Amino acid sequence: MTRVLIVDDHELFRAGVRGQLEPAVEVVGEAADVDDAMRLIEETSPDVVLLDVHMPAGGGVEVLQRSSRLDEMPRFLALSASDAADDVIAVIRAGARGYVTKSISATELQDAIERVRDGDAVFSPRLAGFVLDAFAGAPPAAAVKGDDSDVDQLTPREREVLRHLARGYLYKEIAQRLGISTKTVEAHVSAVLRKLQLSNRHQLSRWAQARRLD
Numbered sequence: 219m220t221r222v223l224i225v226d227d228h229e230l231f232r233a234g235v236r237g238q239l240e241p242a243v244e245v246v247g248e249a250a251d252v253d254d255a256m257r258l259i260e261e262t263s264p265d266v267v268l269l270d271v272h273m274p275a276g277g278g279v280e281v282l283q284r285s286s287r288l289d290e291m292p293r294f295l296a297l298s299a300s301d302a303a304d305d306v307i308a309v310i311r312a313g314a315r316g317y318v319t320k321s322i323s324a325t326e327l328q329d330a331i332e333r334v335r336d337g338d339a340v341f342s343p344r345l346a347g348f349v350l351d352a353f354a355g356a357p358p359a360a361a362v363k364g365d366d367s368d369v370d371q372l373t374p375r376e377r378e379v380l381r382h383l384a385r386g387y388l389y390k391e392i393a394q395r396l397g398i399s400t401k402t403v404e405a406h407v408s409a410v411l412r413k414l415q416l417s418n419r420h421q422l423s424r425w426a427q428a429r430r431l432d
Contacts, residue, residue, distance in 0.1 A: 219244045220335050223264035225255045225281065226297070227273045231320075235268065235297075238324035243331060252276045256284055264292050265335045269314065271298040271305050276389055276400050279408075282312035283389070283419045295334045297327070306345050308408045311417050316340030371413055379406040383419065384426035 220243045224232050232248045239245060246262040249255040252275045259267065259281075267285075271278040278296055285291050296309045296317040306317050315334045318327065319342050330340045372380065375396075382392040389407075393400045407419065416422050 220331060221246045221262070221265045222331060223247050223249065223255070223258055223262060223267045223292070225249045225267060225273070225278075226270040227251060228270075235327075239328060239331075242328050252280050252284070255281045259285060259292060260288065263290070266293045266295055266331050268297045268331070269294050269309070271296055271300055271309055276404065278309050278314070279312045279404050280389055280400070282309065282314060286313055286418065286420060293334045293337075295330060295340065297322075301342070301345060304408065306341075307412070308404070311408070311411050313418055317345050318342045319345070368414055372410060376406050376410050376413075379403055380410055380422065380426045383407070383423050386423070 222239065222243045222245050224235055224245060224247070226232050226235070226248075227250045229250070232250075236245050236248065246264050247258040249258050251273055255267070255269075258264075267281075269278045269281060278294075278298075282294060285294070291313070294309075294314040296306075296314045297320060298305065298317070299320045301319050309317060315337070316330060316339055318330055318340065322330070322342065333340050369377070378396060379392055382395060387395070389400050389403045393403045396403070407422070411417070411422060414422070414425060416425060
């Protein structure tokens with residue numbers, strides 16, 4: 219049976235999802251914020267994490283980025299009220315295998331969980347176009363060579379954030395050092411990923427280190 223962790227900051231929503239999914243899946247836990255999510259991911263080793271996009275202290279992108287440092291990373295399926303293109307692209311770039319909206323039916327959600335567990339990419343119909351548009355024509359990340367013109371297209375603040383990423387700081391630490399919110403740091407990182415056509419934070423850190431931005 220598929221082991222699922224539900225991550226959402228609304229208790230009633232978590233309870234509703236759990237009630238709709240059980241007993242078709244085994245819900246191994248519920249988390250309301252990033253720190254709880256990380257603790258439960260390590261303690262319960264779920265097959266699939268149902269992940270809200272907007273939560274306190276970093277949201278879904280932060281969970282994905284922190285999970286990428288684990289020895290074994292579960293599959294992630296974003297389940298959000300938001301259908302904004304920026305939200306979809308941000309979590310997919312961070313490593314989620316799919317993105318569905320909270321209007322999804324219980325049967326469809328169960329099917330999406332099983333497909334993500336098996337390695338498929340799953341999207342609500344209108345959201346798939348955002349992902350295709352975002353990645354259409356982009357070269358593989360490993361093939362992106364970059365030069366000074368790549369750095370020149372970044373704003374001064376984006377360069378500051380990038381330098382801190384290259385030094386290994388977490389989003390929360392970068393926010394504290396620069397006197398901005400964690401969500402603002404996330405927004406800058408998403409903008410840099412989009413401009414450089416990279417897929418995740420680790421590629422971005424390596425890109426910055428290769429150009430001695432640290």
